[in-house]
Amino acid sequence: MKFKPISEADRLYFRTILRPEQMMDVQHELFERYAHDHTEDLTFQPELVLLPETKEEISAILQYCHQELIAVTPRGAGTGLSGGALPVYGGVVLSVERMNAIQHIDRDNFQVTLQPGVINEALQQALTSYDLFYPPDPASKGSCMMGGNIAHSSGGPKAVKYGTTRDYVLNLEVVLPDGRIMWTGADTLKYSSGYNLTHLMIGSEGTLGIISSMVLRVLPLLKY
Amino acid sequence: MLASFDSAEQVCRAVNALFLAGQTPSVCEFVEPLAFELSSNLTGIPFQHDAAVKAYLLIEADGFDLLEVEKSIEAMYAVLDTNGCINVLMADSEDKKNQFWRLRRSIGEATKKGNVYKEEDTVVPRASLPALYHGVKEIAARYGLRTVCYGHAGDGNLHVNILKDQLTDSYWNHEVKEAIREIFQLCYSLKGTISGEHGIGLVQKEYMPIVMPEWQLDLMRGIKQVFDPRGILNPGKIF
Numbered sequence: 001m002k003f004k005p006i007s008e009a010d011r012l013y014f015r016t017i018l019r020p021e022q023m024m025d026v027q028h029e030l031f032e033r034y035a036h037d038h039t040e041d042l043t044f045q046p047e048l049v050l051l052p053e054t055k056e057e058i059s060a061i062l063q064y065c066h067q068e069l070i071a072v073t074p075r076g077a078g079t080g081l082s083g084g085a086l087p088v089y090g091g092v093v094l095s096v097e098r099m100n101a102i103q104h105i106d107r108d109n110f111q112v113t114l115q116p117g118v119i120n121e122a123l124q125q126a127l128t129s130y131d132l133f134y135p136p137d138p139a140s141k142g143s144c145m146m147g148g149n150i151a152h153s154s155g156g157p158k159a160v161k162y163g164t165t166r167d168y169v170l171n172l173e174v175v176l177p178d179g180r181i182m183w184t185g186a187d188t189l190k191y192s193s194g195y196n197l198t199h200l201m202i203g204s205e206g207t208l209g210i211i212s213s214m215v216l217r218v219l220p221l222l223k224y
Numbered sequence: 225m226l227a228s229f230d231s232a233e234q235v236c237r238a239v240n241a242l243f244l245a246g247q248t249p250s251v252c253e254f255v256e257p258l259a260f261e262l263s264s265n266l267t268g269i270p271f272q273h274d275a276a277v278k279a280y281l282l283i284e285a286d287g288f289d290l291l292e293v294e295k296s297i298e299a300m301y302a303v304l305d306t307n308g309c310i311n312v313l314m315a316d317s318e319d320k321k322n323q324f325w326r327l328r329r330s331i332g333e334a335t336k337k338g339n340v341y342k343e344e345d346t347v348v349p350r351a352s353l354p355a356l357y358h359g360v361k362e363i364a365a366r367y368g369l370r371t372v373c374y375g376h377a378g379d380g381n382l383h384v385n386i387l388k389d390q391l392t393d394s395y396w397n398h399e400v401k402e403a404i405r406e407i408f409q410l411c412y413s414l415k416g417t418i419s420g421e422h423g424i425g426l427v428q429k430e431y432m433p434i435v436m437p438e439w440q441l442d443l444m445r446g447i448k449q450v451f452d453p454r455g456i457l458n459p460g461k462i463f
Contacts, residue, residue: 001459039427041340062456071459081343082425088460138421139329155421157251157328160378161286164421177452200447205423206458208451222286224293 003071003089006047010068014050017060022098024049034093037078037085038140044086046073046093053098055173055181055212062210063179065092072177074206076116076148079140084152084205094210096147103213105130110218111170111187116147116211131221135162147211153203162219166202173213174201187215225284225297226313226324227304228277232354235279238307239377240351242283245303247296251284252378254353259331259374266334269323277310281377282328328374332385335372340388342400342427344407348416350380359410360384367403381420401430408434424462432463 004010014023024031025048036043052058065072071091078085087093099115102123106112107130114123120141123134137156138144144154150172155164172184184197191198201208229235235254242249257273260280264271281304285296297314304312315321335341348356357373360382364371370389375382384407388396408418408431417435418428432441441463448455448463 001455003456003459039425040342042426065456066454069454070456072456073458080423080425081345082419082423083427084423084425084458084461086426088426091456139332152423153421155376155379155381157253157376159376159381159421160252161248161250177454177457203423205425205461207448207461208457210457220288223288224286224290 001071001089002069003091004069006070006091010064010070011048013064014048014061017057018050018052022051022053022057024051033078034075034087034095037075037080037083039081039083039086042083042086044088045090046087047090049093049095051095051098055175058094058096058175058210058212059179059181061092061094062175062177066177066179074147074151074210076145076151077119077140077143079138079144080148080152082152085148096145096210096212099147099212100145102126105132107132109187110220111215112218113213113215114146115213116145116150118146120144120146120149127218128221132218133221134168134216134218136165136168146214146216150202150211150214151204151206166199168217169198169202169214170217171215172198172201172211174209175212176209181212189217225282225301225315227281227283228274228310228312229279229281229308230276230310232279232357234308235281235377236351236353238281238304238309241303241307242300245299247285247300247303249283249300249378250286251282252376253282253328253374254357254377254382255280255282255328255331255374256357256372259335259372260327262334262372263327263330266337267326267330269327271327274310282324331372331374332383335385335387340396342386342404343422344384344386344404345381345419345422346384346407346411346416347379347381347420348411348414350378352414352416353377353380353382355414356380356382356410356416360407363403363406363410367399369400369403376420379420380416405431405434411435426461429462 071089073087075085075095096116100117102114104113138154287293372385
């Protein structure tokens, strides 16, 4: 695969859509962390790290990279064990870590809407005060982010009784590489309206689109 | 509670017996003794290992009603007792429970500490877990590898950490990959696959042809092409 190295003109463009603190260059003290995840001792240097805060920003970044043929590696917390977040072709690492809002907790429908940078355990804690429960608990639950959980269909010890991430995703807001934004399905427990794009996105490891928001099914909080 | 057994087979028979008895534990983890020993060394949590024990099963129950949870624990205890369990340690306090969990959750860190490793995420139908476990050990012995195995007995998902120890880089990058290939071929022959919850990403993609033919990978590539015609998103992953 042949990608365009990031030029000064590209940097200038990204500066028009992002604030300075949403961009990291190789001189930045935290830049190094984006060159590896939790997979073995593997390291790949990105050329630029971008930290969007909205779906519109993700859309603008992707649209530009699509047009300019710049590789984009999406990233959550970088706790993955298969090298999914490694920027093997350099280019942009697009980290969703700043998109960490729990947007809506809906007790009437037992649903929660949140952004991809929410940490698994933070979601669990937030739900507890509403007497709600989200079961999937990967070993890295204290640091892994929900966008990554969906990208890999993460499991965990509770899967034996409660299933994996896949069993709790109702609907996903996804930004496509050309910048279009879609919801993959509906916020419903039943879905029989054509191909199930929600489940196609789950486990797609950031190769089809970037999740900018998600609606998850939750359970009543267990007492014991 | 932490139950000990004299074989991995016995663990799986006991797990099946739990489900047949209508019990669904909320956690049902398989741990080999070596894994707990390493974790105990790291955390400083004391762990008494009996040489007769070849496999451990960490079980939890949850629910809305304390009496029901206690009844479930008793019922599971009875099932384990009649299904080859050597001993059961009950986590009778929150402290004890946290200790069990710290031991379990620290295994990954303990095995990797100060070592280069590869972590595999094998998964098979749960009754085939013993065949997978023994197969992994047999393959590892043949290649002279040290492995630490632990995982989710309730869903047949066995994590296999392969440690580099004193192996040369060349052996690690060639022969060890052959060993992994054999482990994954075993998974496939047991009607399982090469990743249960970690994904394919970069490091497992060379093994994808073990579990599906090239034309099936082409179907995936075709889907990718529809969504991402210029191939800019996470290039180099899965296939």
